[in-house]
Amino acid sequence: MRTTRPLPAAIALIGVGAVVAVAVWRPWEDSAHAAGGPAEISVSRSQCGQGWTDAKTGRQTLTVHNTGDAAAEVDLVEVGSNKVYGEVEGLGPNTSAPMDVQLGAGRYAIRCLIEDTDAITGPTVTLTGDAKGGPAAVAVTKNDMLPLVKQYETTIVGGVADLAVKTDKLRSDVDAGNLAAARADWLPAHLAYNSLGAAYDAFGDFADQIDGSAGFHPLEKGLWHNASAASLKPIADQLAAAVHGLQADLPNEQVDPNDLGLRAHEIMENALQFELTGENDQGSGTSLNTALANLDGTAKVLAILDPVLKPRYPELTQVKMWEARVRALLTAHRNTPVAQLDQSTREQLNGAVGELLEQLAPVAALCEVRRSS
Template sequence: MRSPRPLPAAIALVGVAAVVAVAVWRPWTGSAEAASGPPQITVSRSQCGQGWTDAKTGRQTIIVHNTGDAAAEVDLVELSSNKVYGEVEGLGPNTSAPMDVQLGAGRYVIRCLIEDTDAITGPSVTLAGDAKGGPAVVAVTKNEMLPPVKQYEAAVAAGVAGLAVKTDKLRGDVDAGNLAAARADWLRAHLAYNSLGAAYDAFGDFADKIDGSDTGFHSLERGLWHNASAAGLKPIADQLAANVHSLRADLPNEQVDPNDLGLRAHEIMENALQFELTGENDQGSGTSLNTALANLDGTAKVLAILNPVLKPRYPDLPQVQKWEARVRALLTAHENTPVDRLNRTTREQLDGAVGELLETLAPVAAICEVRRGS
């Protein structure tokens, strides 16, 4: 389970039915050019939401410009429902970004979330017309996310405790020189680790020590499946078990960021697609598909915990469940099969199903993001 790749500094939210897309940064244009372009809204501590003078219903692009001296997040909110219809994150000073929205009749405001400043709400704008509003996110509060985070932290703590038992058994096999048993117990322990799911940041440096490409489980895998001696494997097994116990001891000092929980639901399977379904992580055991199935278990665990937040907010949640079941069926049917032995049809089916699952998982992070001022 590798550490996640960095996210873009800014995103634009086009609603929960669409994938969160990277915003295209544009320099602030001069007034003559601006007059003929999309509406341009000013963001700063003193001018939040100024300039939205020709508001209308329907699909539209609004240019948001930060005239202040600090980075800002900008939300477009419908007041009666507290739904967020558009969002730009990481908007730096003297930069602008497009916000693509689809608005129906209602009363809207721009909410400016600026570093070291309480949420600022701009002037309200009332829209009338027959156009239907697009998908939107019902803002999530920190209090709503705290119970799922606590539940997840408890599940991770229990999982790491079980992992410690399994790595101790694996170490015992190697110490006894029973490498056949060690190979079987390596797989059990490795799958236990990869089913833990979304606790990447909470694991800190232990993630790479335990399951890095050349350390921990993978270093031991390489030796177990390439005729290394028990004596040569003993220091690796000892260090792996020690790192797992150190992780367990350190967990009470670590916390899962509420925003990470929704984000990791997508990243777990993104990493599985990149590292497991390509066979890149395989060091000889041929169990990458087993690992991908464990990753899917981790994703399912996160989704189950987030269900009270997602169910009233995400109409496409049944599609997530549909594609999760499809991926599970394919992986289960080919457990213990090395990736390079899959025929072309099966690989295309797997890649396609995981791709569909990732598409439906993409909005989860935006839906579960804790927003100041919500």
């Protein structure tokens, strides 16, 4: 399987109601045709970058052909700055793939990342002309991300400890038959989980046991639909056991470095789909509170990614602006069931979250770990 993309691509989110479609937008696509035809460039241990003979500025499609015997990743980089303007991943032997790029004047080269081989950089190609270059970013390496992952994992330890305390209190309420107290304590425990951020994928089966088809949601349904304490006790006990199981297993859990950037977008995408529509609401009417906790999780991820994003993403200020806008709207309407929002408020919320998602979309591509050596 192969993929190709410019870096970073801007992502446009087009929402109709609760349905969100994701489409890649490239600033040069309004032009009727790419400048010139494709040039085939060889990729192998011995021929990296050979064949780039019709180099030009402007938007163009290059064709890279793997003439070697091992799969390869191919980057088009600016010499000196090491910015990546285009990428093809998973290019198998004897296969070709297009690479869409937009290049300004400068010095460029093809970089070949071949299995079991150090990075190989092909001949430098010098371009002149007035065309404006497209989006690009310095590749993020594993060494860039590992300290950030460790920092994030440290915050998760504290977050899960807080979750355990609040879940234990919730379980004690149910075990004592005090369902009024359980209803009051359900939300703080639920928000503690939903503010954790990007670690969900590392939680494995614990994620579903805590906040999937088991755990918080069936407990919420029972608490707000007159279930008996006796019927809710096994659910509360199971939830607390899952949280403590997660806490005990945290030293064995590992957050994938690529998940940090990916989840920054996905957390709020899920909030738009499941919380702002009220789909996840099982009776408590607290979906907007949960969406606010999701936003806290996103903000936590972005703060940790800041050293990587700040030099690579000029629109980071827009991310923070729209994060503040969404926070203000959610704070103003928390504790209000989604069904009770007027149409204007719902449109404002959906629009603001949609805009935030558009600004967050490039984060995953920018923070994806790539080999550079």
